[in-house]
Amino acid sequence: MLNRRTFLPALAAVLLSACGGHAHHGADHSETTTAGMTVSNAAVMPPLPGRDVALGTFMLTNNSGADDVLLAASAPVSGRVELHNHIKEGDVMKMRRVDSLALAAGESIEFKRGGYHLMMFQSAIGDDVKSVPVTLTFENAGDVTVTAKIAGHDDDYGSHSGH
Numbered sequence: 001m002l003n004r005r006t007f008l009p010a011l012a013a014v015l016l017s018a019c020g021g022h023a024h025h026g027a028d029h030s031e032t033t034t035a036g037m038t039v040s041n042a043a044v045m046p047p048l049p050g051r052d053v054a055l056g057t058f059m060l061t062n063n064s065g066a067d068d069v070l071l072a073a074s075a076p077v078s079g080r081v082e083l084h085n086h087i088k089e090g091d092v093m094k095m096r097r098v099d100s101l102a103l104a105a106g107e108s109i110e111f112k113r114g115g116y117h118l119m120m121f122q123s124a125i126g127d128d129v130k131s132v133p134v135t136l137t138f139e140n141a142g143d144v145t146v147t148a149k150i151a152g153h154d155d156d157y158g159s160h161s162g163h
């Protein structure tokens with residue numbers, strides 16, 4: 001028993017460090033499926049002090065059996081939510097707004113910093129708020145609302161505040 005009790009925390013530490021600072025995402029495995037759209041580990045990183053841009057991340061899988069298109073996103077805590085992607089141009093990562101995102105049947109896309117993400121403008125999230133609803137609108141599946149956990153800030157979050 002002693003060996004087992006010491007081994008497990010060591011393994012957990014290795015797994016968490018492999019996430020490169022996203023430990024607060026990996027620790028939570030919440031999952032919701034609506035109209036065949038599975039959204040897991042939804043999280044919102046609130047705005048930095050003095051700013052109002054939040055970041056939305058989650059894993060999205062199209063289990064509906066048909067191709068679909070993510071058209072838009074919204075949240076009551078945000079005035080406007082855009083779909084963004086990061087594209088590497090030379091050594092520079094640039095953020096781009098995308099109008100929509102096709103998701104073939106069975107396809108998964110992770111929304112994360114450095115890739116696709118939700119850019120949530122004009123966001124107001126109180127310090128005591130633990131989760132917020134976020135709605136994804138699909139061409140076929142319609143509105144899919146998930147509860148996104150409020151996550152902590154990571155050091156490189158500053159790169160998202162240049163809008």
Ligand SMILES: [Cu+2]
Pocket residue numbers: 084085095117118119160
């Ligand atoms: Cu962005």
